[in-house]
């Protein structure tokens with residue numbers, strides 16, 4: 001058997017390279033449903049014709065669940081952006097990839113609105129704020145575009161002219177602007193403030209979307225992140241919801 005080389009370690013998972021395979025090993029106690037649903041989401045993205053590292057198998061490794069995909073030799077778009085801070089073509093490429101995702105469809109995917117409503121209900125926000133967010137969400141259009149749900153430059157692995165999108169655990173079908181709002185919030189959460197601003201400007205221009213429309217989504221998407229977030233992250237997401245009423 002080939003050697004397992006640790007790439008990333010997180011509280012509930014480890015990511016290894018084994019030859020030409022990426023092995024995502026989940027911690028003991030991670031429910032099988034979560035692992036199988038992440039693998040299913042990756043398969044559905046692949047089925048929608050998107051550039052996804054091909055899924056190889058879902059298995060148990062040393063008694064822990066693991067998802068095995070093809071390993072992509074390359075670097076993340078985030079690494080490239082950090083190495084070449086003035087290079088706008090990287091952001092243009094990032095946004096073009098996200099728009100390619102939004103142009104795809106797969107009716108087997110979960111619905112974004114259902115997921116957001118459920119998360120807002122479980123957000124721990126006061127009833128008045130939750131009511132406002134539910135009403136705002138209901139008033140949004142019913143689109144069926146594929147939304148990655150965690151589209152950030154560290155989830156794009158580039159090899160030459162090809163780019164692969166990874167980490168499909170949060171994929172849904174719904175409104176592209178909600179996905180763009182999520183990218184902005186997540187970049188800020190990771191303290192990439194300059195990239196977050198550059199992203200918003202570039203996304204609005206390339207997709208011909210009004211900035212105000214994305215701003216309307218910010219408290220809805222941030223409020224949804226409050227469901228099950230780490231205690232230390234609450235103040236960050238709650239900041240977007242203060243003053244919506």
Ligand SMILES: Nc1ncnc2c1ncn2[C@@H]1O[C@H](COP(=O)(O)OP(=O)(O)O)[C@@H](O)[C@H]1O
Nearest residue numbers: 008010015022053070071072076154157166167
């Ligand atoms: N198929 C792959 N090929 C090459 N590198 C990968 C692959 N999948 C993940 N990685 C590397 O591992 C990192 C974390 O993987 P990811 O699936 O995004 O996990 P997380 O859920 O922790 O963000 C990525 O940022 C990337 O550097």
Ligand SMILES: [Mg+2]
Nearest residue numbers: 154155166167
């Ligand atoms: Mg990731």
